[in-house]
Amino acid sequence: MKENFDFLMPSVNFFGKGVIKKIGDRAKMLNMKKPLIVTGKTLSHMENGPVAQTTDSLKAAGVDYVIFDGSEPNPKVRNIQAAKKVYLDNNCDSIITVGGGSAHDCGKGLGIILTNGDDITKLAGIETLENPLPPLMAVNTTAGTASELTRHCVITNEKTKLKFVVVSWRNIPLVSFNDPMLELDIPKGLTAATGMDTFVQSIEPYVSTNRNELTDGQCIEAIKLVEESLREAVANGHNVEARTKMVEAEMLGGMAFNNADLGYVHAMAHQLGGQYDAPHGVCCAMLLPIVEKYNIPACPERFAELAKIMGENTDGLSVRDAADLSIKAMRQMCDDVNIPRSIKAIGAKPEDFEMMAENALKDGNAFSNPRKGTKEDIVKLFQEAYDQK
Numbered sequence: 001m002k003e004n005f006d007f008l009m010p011s012v013n014f015f016g017k018g019v020i021k022k023i024g025d026r027a028k029m030l031n032m033k034k035p036l037i038v039t040g041k042t043l044s045h046m047e048n049g050p051v052a053q054t055t056d057s058l059k060a061a062g063v064d065y066v067i068f069d070g071s072e073p074n075p076k077v078r079n080i081q082a083a084k085k086v087y088l089d090n091n092c093d094s095i096i097t098v099g100g101g102s103a104h105d106c107g108k109g110l111g112i113i114l115t116n117g118d119d120i121t122k123l124a125g126i127e128t129l130e131n132p133l134p135p136l137m138a139v140n141t142t143a144g145t146a147s148e149l150t151r152h153c154v155i156t157n158e159k160t161k162l163k164f165v166v167v168s169w170r171n172i173p174l175v176s177f178n179d180p181m182l183e184l185d186i187p188k189g190l191t192a193a194t195g196m197d198t199f200v201q202s203i204e205p206y207v208s209t210n211r212n213e214l215t216d217g218q219c220i221e222a223i224k225l226v227e228e229s230l231r232e233a234v235a236n237g238h239n240v241e242a243r244t245k246m247v248e249a250e251m252l253g254g255m256a257f258n259n260a261d262l263g264y265v266h267a268m269a270h271q272l273g274g275q276y277d278a279p280h281g282v283c284c285a286m287l288l289p290i291v292e293k294y295n296i297p298a299c300p301e302r303f304a305e306l307a308k309i310m311g312e313n314t315d316g317l318s319v320r321d322a323a324d325l326s327i328k329a330m331r332q333m334c335d336d337v338n339i340p341r342s343i344k345a346i347g348a349k350p351e352d353f354e355m356m357a358e359n360a361l362k363d364g365n366a367f368s369n370p371r372k373g374t375k376e377d378i379v380k381l382f383q384e385a386y387d388q389k
């Protein structure tokens, strides 16, 4: 019976100004006695930042806590092992992640090794987790990965430089908090990189082989919101309306790909991120126009629709020509938010392409890509991304 009951875990997604104030009461409702707050150094040192606002709310509700601020960008196996030591040394009973995708994935990774075996590298893949994680809530601070509400946990094995995904419904945080007011001071570069991740996460599920009508609707709305607000959010971080729309886009895209999955942009971006420790959103953005151009023959009508959703005028054009306009719009977005065009910018080396292509095809996100590629195809795509001027 116990096995059946853990399907009944609630998953609630709070969105809007001030929702962070609810976290103390939610911690009590979940019977959290001593959560470990998993975050990074920047946020833990910020005065009245997201960590301080989280702990204020916990204190007001009378909930004890411990802070672990050793989550790095592209969280590593060593980070989750360090978090586990702090968790066990302090007799914690639950986890609260505060940050962007890296903090959430670090916290999920911690939860995974606490209940599913100490070697997380053995759990890479889809629905590999047999046991529930400890109670987990996520306070999100970037309109980016949507890890605060998805099944995905991405960890880097620092020894092999391989990034791998553990995709499981058991990874979904019980409660997520998306308060746009926490995001106003994010620097331009981080806003652009994380925002482009949201853009990619709204496009890949729209052309995925696992898409459905519900996820289509979420993608369409998310793409429109990114078109309306990402440039503004990068230009002026204190534009609350733009920040709010980006958070909404992030959540919708996340809900879409949580069900419809992603594709080769993510499968290949994970290789770049793992090899060169480069920001995930930048890796995704640099690959987006190149991979989606390659994908057009698999579903040209979808790409013609995408062009319209992105605001391009497709009147009188053939489906194929309209599809090309969607690639032009993707490229324009990357340029407008200052994403470098060539993967040389993150130190990519052509001698790594074959190995990365082989691993990209094994990545948990490769299987739902609309066009099925060979290793040679993927090497060519990396080369094309390298040759961009």
Ligand SMILES: [Fe+2]
Pocket (backbone or CB within 6 Å): 145, 197, 201, 266, 280, 284
């Ligand atoms: Fe992503």
